[in-house]
Amino acid sequence: MPPPSDRTEFVHFTLPADAAHLCRLRHAMYGFLGALPLCPDRQDEIVLAVGEAAANAVEHAYRDQEPGVIDVTFWTEGDALCVQIRDHGRWREPSSGPQSVGHGLGVVLMRRLIDCVLIHHDHRGTTVLLRHPVHSPAPDSRPDVVPGAAGRPAGAHRA
Amino acid sequence: MFALRVNDRPVLPAGGDGWVAPGRDDGPAATQATVVVDRRDGTAHIAVSGELDLANAKAVEQQILRGVGGGPTAVTLDLTGLRYIDSAGLWILFRLGRHLAAAKIAGEVVVPADGPVWRMVETAGVAAAIPVRPRR
Numbered sequence: 448m449p450p451p452s453d454r455t456e457f458v459h460f461t462l463p464a465d466a467a468h469l470c471r472l473r474h475a476m477y478g479f480l481g482a483l484p485l486c487p488d489r490q491d492e493i494v495l496a497v498g499e500a501a502a503n504a505v506e507h508a509y510r511d512q513e514p515g516v517i518d519v520t521f522w523t524e525g526d527a528l529c530v531q532i533r534d535h536g537r538w539r540e541p542s543s544g545p546q547s548v549g550h551g552l553g554v555v556l557m558r559r560l561i562d563c564v565l566i567h568h569d570h571r572g573t574t575v576l577l578r579h580p581v582h583s584p585a586p587d588s589r590p591d592v593v594p595g596a597a598g599r600p601a602g603a604h605r606a
Numbered sequence: 607m608f609a610l611r612v613n614d615r616p617v618l619p620a621g622g623d624g625w626v627a628p629g630r631d632d633g634p635a636a637t638q639a640t641v642v643v644d645r646r647d648g649t650a651h652i653a654v655s656g657e658l659d660l661a662n663a664k665a666v667e668q669q670i671l672r673g674v675g676g677g678p679t680a681v682t683l684d685l686t687g688l689r690y691i692d693s694a695g696l697w698i699l700f701r702l703g704r705h706l707a708a709a710k711i712a713g714e715v716v717v718p719a720d721g722p723v724w725r726m727v728e729t730a731g732v733a734a735a736i737p738v739r740p741r742r
Contacts, residue, residue: 466637466660467661469659469692470637492725494722495726498659498690499692556693556729556730560729
């Protein structure tokens with residue numbers, strides 16, 4: 448095992464803003480999160496919130512225009528992991544009422560699942576930043592000794 | 607402090623400032639769900655397994671509504687085999703609850719007692735629209 452590093456790393460994917468790619472995005476997310484000291488419930492919350500942000504981009508950002516992409520960037524800071532979901536389309540205000548689909552409920556769910564959710568939109572597109580605190584393991588422990596942190600996602604979520 | 611690592615290897619090469627696309631090993635290419643309808647004695651048991659998101663929500667809802675057709679006295683939507691649901695899937699549950707209430711058909715949704723489907727059903731407050739029963 449290489450010595451621990453305090454260097455921040457990040458992963459960036461660019462996906463077509465198409466619902467057919469949501470499945471691969473979340474399986475990739477479970478793969479990355481499985482290496483971090485997070486219990487399965489926290490992993491689920493992060494993947495679910497990322498899924499909502501990406502689904503909003505798929506459903507709303509490029510409506511009535513050329514199909515575009517979603518940029519997902521995932522990185523770690525000293526005590527947090529962050530996921531940024533960015534599109535380059537147009538923001539649409541959530542419509543009110545029970546018939547509204549996606550958007551309204553998606554944003555509510557993101558905010559209930561993750562403590563820190565920032566949404567910024569301007570003429571260049573919409574950026575959703577999800578920030579989740581992560582406690583470092585003690586120097587002599589490995590992330591996979593955290594109860595429940597290892598194993599399950601790969602088995603439960605991969606085909 | 608920790609660095610993002612997968613299998614004890616850095617996700618990116620040293621100095622990497624990188625770009626990784628989800629690949630073939632990152633699970634099935636498209637969201638897959640199976641809907642099985644079992645009708646007997648005037649009740650409909652509709653089991654949805656797999657994963658449910660924006661990609662397949664419309665198709666799954668159509669199958670569920672076919673299962674509800676024909677005037678059953680009770681409907682059970684069994685999601686215990688479902689591993690993932692997003693807001694598009696949750697809307698199916700809200701609409702089903704309204705539809706069954708309007709048609710005076712008893713309905714319930716059975717969900718896994720933990721995991722992402724339970725978390726979403728609970729977080730979204732689906733029980734306000736249709737009774738929810740967790741099952742281990």
